[in-house]
Amino acid sequence: MHTLFFAGSLRADSLNKKYVKEALRLAKEAGHSGEFIDLKDYPLPVFDEDIQNSTGFPAELKQLAEKIAAADALVISTPEYNGSIPGNLKNLIDWLSRLNPMPLADKSLLLLAASPGPLSGVRGLWHTRVPFEAVGVHVYPNMVGLGGAGDAFDAEGKLKDEKKRAMLKDTLAKFLKRAEA
Amino acid sequence: MHTLFFAGSLRADSLNKKYVKEALRLAKEAGHSGEFIDLKDYPLPVFDEDIQNSTGFPAELKQLAEKIAAADALVISTPEYNGSIPGNLKNLIDWLSRLNPMPLADKSLLLLAASPGPLSGVRGLWHTRVPFEAVGVHVYPNMVGLGGAGDAFDAEGKLKDEKKRAMLKDTLAKFLKRAEA
């Protein structure tokens, strides 16, 4: 089983990129196969059906769709923007949902969130579930939010707090076991 | 009182543009002042904080923000994409929420939806409320969804069905009365 790990934010210094990379490290440590991709390498315009009808699907969308189609499971760590899913992540789902076959169909997904504040992006996570579920993704019921993420990682990108690392590791293990079945 | 009318979809032939234009016509007929704008005239990149930090806010964002700031109320008709808010509309909110002062703060908003199918975009409407409410917008509790929109307008863009026109007119009147207070 191969799992794709990526963040729902684009900026280079994203806390969610750090968090999902740490999740990947922990998954590999536990013997799983996985790979990090950066959505910044797959730039997409804002979805407009007129673009789809005139110039077709962007090449970067097709490349990303192939990556997703080839993976058995996804782990996405996403910020909360205005109490909800980031526009860029929703935009990606909207583009992907136009493809046939639709690469997200029947995938297993674990959602994570990292935020500098104390609320750990939990409102955003619940809104991020919905469009994925609407296109047939099996979103794992448990989600792991990391509050105070600005100070949570050491110089090598590892979670400093043993308890938070253990919780992430445990949820990852349960998720990957179920996704395998 | 001046109200801004726009659609949550970009494509030129959008049913939601037709629907919101009909709402504007009915509002004017009832003596209200309002104006239609097309989000396609305000193209925005997908939000990325690195863009904001390197090149600043797009000129089109600032122009649109001025339009919104100058309006007393908003009427938006939006499609449902994958059970939720369209990525492009969420992207617009994410960009606007970075401005200071934030042009959406304390605005009154009526949400409409038009869809070719029978469900009239009602799931999407409920998800569209959330990020607006999260940034302090007073979203009117009633929303008006138009199912079967592909066949709902005559050659002049008027709603053929008298009952549907009356319902939209009535909700608009109540919304504008409250927004005025």
Next chain:
Amino acid sequence: MHTLFFAGSLRADSLNKKYVKEALRLAKEAGHSGEFIDLKDYPLPVFDEDIQNSTGFPAELKQLAEKIAAADALVISTPEYNGSIPGNLKNLIDWLSRLNPMPLADKSLLLLAASPGPLSGVRGLWHTRVPFEAVGVHVYPNMVGLGGAGDAFDAEGKLKDEKKRAMLKDTLAKFLKRAEA
């Protein structure tokens, strides 16, 4: 594998009881094992922690919890009350969530809805997912809503419309196959 089928409404003549019984019939026809229960046989007071602390858990709750714990999967057909989950179904989840072990944990759940109107309870379904997911239930992404349910069943309780029967059958088959894994 044994699946429990019940409705989210209490009244004797509930359309959702009819719909979930039809789902059970189709599941049995396809060789699955399942059983219908009527929540009316498990009357519960409105949850109040003072009741739990003074008189303990109601006997009917414990009986129902045993039924759920013994099942491998659940199929629930639920009406939409005021755009959301019915209070009585939420009340049941609130009571169950206080038990230890919690009988809903890690169960697989398929949600259905029947409604007399055209919108088929789809808003309610999306709100019904949330508390189940919050307590660790794997809610199947696809849900099947039946609009116009007042006229949908024949004298024997079978769905008259072949297409609607096929759609329900197909979703049930996919759900039960995954729940088995």
Next chain:
Amino acid sequence: MHTLFFAGSLRADSLNKKYVKEALRLAKEAGHSGEFIDLKDYPLPVFDEDIQNSTGFPAELKQLAEKIAAADALVISTPEYNGSIPGNLKNLIDWLSRLNPMPLADKSLLLLAASPGPLSGVRGLWHTRVPFEAVGVHVYPNMVGLGGAGDAFDAEGKLKDEKKRAMLKDTLAKFLKRAEA
């Protein structure tokens, strides 16, 4: 203008009763008229349309409905149960929604939440908005969650933390000003 203050939980020692009473005290201090009611004084069975059809509406429901109808605005502080609205509060909305005239229609509502944990019930608040909005209530966009509520009140029930008191006071003032308009 007269405002009704109540909590979404029933237990006698509820943190949300404390919080909403403190909100009432602050509102009175600012010259507003208001009154606390305890939902425990209005016990209701779990909603079942068969009850409505056989014995009619409970007397306690009618008394509570009169209180609500006579008020101009509502302030409700509610716990989060399983990531969503408490079953008993949803049950109350379901009962009220059956009355004609419907006492909640067009009311203004401010939602608060108190919780012992750090997340301050914010997920629950967003789910609590929905059924109120579905029946036509103007739910104020800002909501105030109080985390760590177990230790937040002094012996007289006042919020110890000056900043949290100021934030609640400020939101109350803005809400009541708008509700008055």
